[in-house]
């Protein structure tokens with residue numbers, strides 16, 4: 001089972017875009033009682049707002065771009081080494097739009113979590129809000145899970161429900177999901193870092 005080896009716990013956050021989930025963690029970490037600090041932010045692309053948010057907060061950043069490596073395996077290894085160099089207790093994929101390999105996950109067993117804008121196991125992949133809207137569900141939401149080698153199939157840590165409104169667009173729905181997602185992420189990551197967690201079969205227990 002994972003152990004939290006540092007106080008405060010060390011978070012490495014991976015992003016690909018605007019980084020509002022990252023920002024929520026950065027804000028929460030300002031309170032020493034939160035029990036965690038972001039020690040590095042990584043991305044798979046340059047010039048994203050998520051990296052700028054980290055730089056403004058004085059946090060080290062790194063970029064590992066797939067196109068700058070000879071193969072997917074070489075990219076994955078470079079990413080793994082960069083993350084490992086920061087000795088994370090927890091790796092948070094926060095809008096990170098690349099699949100990570102089984103080797104990556106083995107290096108940080110049960111320590112890699114991802115936030116997804118749908119209620120798993122429904123609507124996996126990169127179109128969670130659009131797929132929920134198209135299907136016609138009346139409620140959707142967000143899920144934090146322990147990442148495994150599948151796509152959004154890992155053990156569920158936390159979920160939050162969001163109502164779908166009659167006049168929702170993909171954008172309006174995703175924005176409302178993101179409000180719930182940030183609160184869910186901050187709450188669950190804080191509790192994991194302060195209380196520890198265990199994974200048994202499909203079940204995750206905090207504390």
Ligand SMILES: Nc1nc2c(c(=O)[nH]1)N[C@@H](CN(C=O)c1ccc(C(=O)N[C@@H](CCC(=O)O)C(=O)O)cc1)CN2
Nearest residue numbers: 093096097098099100114116125148149150151152153
């Ligand atoms: N092993 C896993 N890695 C990741 C997971 C996961 O569940 N298991 N979740 C993602 C986020 N994600 C959806 O939740 C997701 C991200 C990206 C893709 C995808 O097909 N990406 C393409 C590239 C797309 C791009 O660069 O814009 C790819 O990886 O080649 C699917 C699902 C985080 N990682």
Ligand SMILES: NCC(=O)N[C@@H]1O[C@H](COP(=O)([O-])[O-])[C@@H](O)[C@H]1O
Nearest residue numbers: 017018019020021095115116117125
């Ligand atoms: N499948 C992965 C996926 O859809 N991820 C989603 O991208 C958004 C990133 O927002 P942010 O960059 O503002 O945190 C979040 O809603 C996250 O769940």
